[in-house]
Amino acid sequence: MLEFHTAGESHGPGIITLIRGLPANLEIDIPFINQELSRRQSGFGSGGRMKIEKDEVEILGGVRWGKTLGGPVVLGVKNRDYENWSTIMDPRGSAPSSYKEITVPRPGHADLGGMVKYRFSDLRNVIERASARETVGKCLAGAVAKIFLRHWGVKVGGFVESIGEISAQGELSWEEKISRAESSLLHTYDSEREKEMIELIEEVREEGDTLGGTFVVVAQGVVPGLGSYSEIQERLDSRLAFFLMGIPGIKGVEVGEGFRSATLRGSQFHDEIFYDPHHPLFPFYRQTFRSGGIEGGISAGDIIWARCAMKPIPTLRRGLVSVDVKEKKAVPARFERSDICAVPRAMVVGEAMLAWVLATAYREKFGGDSMEEVEAHFQNYLSYLESFRCFEDG
Numbered sequence: 232m233l234e235f236h237t238a239g240e241s242h243g244p245g246i247i248t249l250i251r252g253l254p255a256n257l258e259i260d261i262p263f264i265n266q267e268l269s270r271r272q273s274g275f276g277s278g279g280r281m282k283i284e285k286d287e288v289e290i291l292g293g294v295r296w297g298k299t300l301g302g303p304v305v306l307g308v309k310n311r312d313y314e315n316w317s318t319i320m321d322p323r324g325s326a327p328s329s330y331k332e333i334t335v336p337r338p339g340h341a342d343l344g345g346m347v348k349y350r351f352s353d354l355r356n357v358i359e360r361a362s363a364r365e366t367v368g369k370c371l372a373g374a375v376a377k378i379f380l381r382h383w384g385v386k387v388g389g390f391v392e393s394i395g396e397i398s399a400q401g402e403l404s405w406e407e408k409i410s411r412a413e414s415s416l417l418h419t420y421d422s423e424r425e426k427e428m429i430e431l432i433e434e435v436r437e438e439g440d441t442l443g444g445t446f447v448v449v450a451q452g453v454v455p456g457l458g459s460y461s462e463i464q465e466r467l468d469s470r471l472a473f474f475l476m477g478i479p480g481i482k483g484v485e486v487g488e489g490f491r492s493a494t495l496r497g498s499q500f501h502d503e504i505f506y507d508p509h510h511p512l513f514p515f516y517r518q519t520f521r522s523g524g525i526e527g528g529i530s531a532g533d534i535i536w537a538r539c540a541m542k543p544i545p546t547l548r549r550g551l552v553s554v555d556v557k558e559k560k561a562v563p564a565r566f567e568r569s570d571i572c573a574v575p576r577a578m579v580v581g582e583a584m585l586a587w588v589l590a591t592a593y594r595e596k597f598g599g600d601s602m603e604e605v606e607a608h609f610q611n612y613l614s615y616l617e618s619f620r621c622f623e624d625g
């Protein structure tokens with residue numbers, strides 16, 4: 232029902248996102264979308280590109296006087312760097328005579344597979360669309376999803392847990408971790424470990440190498456009963472894995488304590504069920520969320536969380552071993568301006584994808600062509616959840 236598509240190349244004129252399935256009369260908060268775009272650009276360890284681009288959304292369709300019209304919404308961001316690439320990336324015309332094709336694929340990128348798949352002789356054709364610049368489009372979709380979710384009391388956040396071998400430490404609440412991460416250069420919550428992480432990034436930069444790490448994305452205030460156990464396509468956990476795994480560079484996704492669960496006893500892992508008629512949202516509640524807040528593909532109520540592992544950035548200044556596909560000779564892979572570590576930025580994209588999955592689930596559960604109708608269906612569901620409250624007299 233809710234769907235998004237992105238288009239655009241890294242150094243082309245811009246990136247756009249087309250969103251289908253939004254209800255009419257949703258207020259589009261442009262400053263918030265710009266704030267999300269700027270969060271995607273922040274984070275220590277970024278390369279030079281982020282100094283050139285200052286992403287700002289333009290609304291190209293589907294919105295009038297600040298509100299959605301019920302049709303497809305098209306959002307776009309201009310690539311400021313396009314002015315330096317307008318000849319090489321011109322959608323019209325042909326290659327200038329001085330142009331040299333790129334023929335050395337970078338290991339860890341789509342370069343080689345993309346060249347074979349699409350029968351390109353110039354790897355530039357692959358690099359441009361496979362670039363993580365496309366995540367601007369994912370963040371546009373995610374920002375709109377967050378705006379929609381706000382109406383139902385859902386907040387989405389995240390934090391970086393580790394960079395290379397250094398892990399953040401401290402037993403803090405979700406709120407505390409997320410709020411500390413907001414003011415951190417690396418979007419992490421442990422300021423002591425953050426200094427070590429920054430030193431490590433500097434060290435690795437000197438060596439011409441790169442780093443990966445892990446991050447967590449969390450949603451709070453989610454109603455129980457989203458998703459379904461009935462079909463693989465409807466499970467919230469399948470969808471979450473699909474959208475998080477689709478972020479470039481993500482090599483592992485676990486819902487809750489996914490991998491650790493394999494080492495625990497049943498009594499240590501499962502989130503036991505409690506009842507308190509005064510508990511907000513739903514009187515049947517959990518004190519732990521080791522399952523990520525999803526059981527049988529359905530939201531249990533309140534928290535949903537997942538952890539992602541990002542591989543080290545594949546473009547290295549020191550150059551990995553590769554082969555010139557034209558000359559068939561061994562040569563070091565090309566270096567093109569690149570991040571050293573993009574985990575903090577990927578975390579923002581992860582938040583966008585979590586928000587997207589939840590917005591889709593809310594759209595499916597509550598339907599409606601306008602915000603007014605969604606609201607009516609949502610209130611009806613809240614009344615149903617209320618009916619589980621049973622107060623003792625007095």
Ligand SMILES: Cc1cc2nc3c(=O)[nH]c(=O)nc-3n(C[C@H](O)[C@H](O)[C@H](O)COP(=O)(O)O)c2cc1C
Binds near residue numbers: 366542568569573580
């Ligand atoms: C926000 C973000 C920024 C990234 N920046 C870079 C970068 O500067 N250089 C690079 O080589 N890879 C970067 N990557 C990772 C690559 O895009 C990714 O590894 C590559 O497209 C191959 O996809 P795969 O790792 O999913 O197989 C970034 C990823 C994200 C999410």
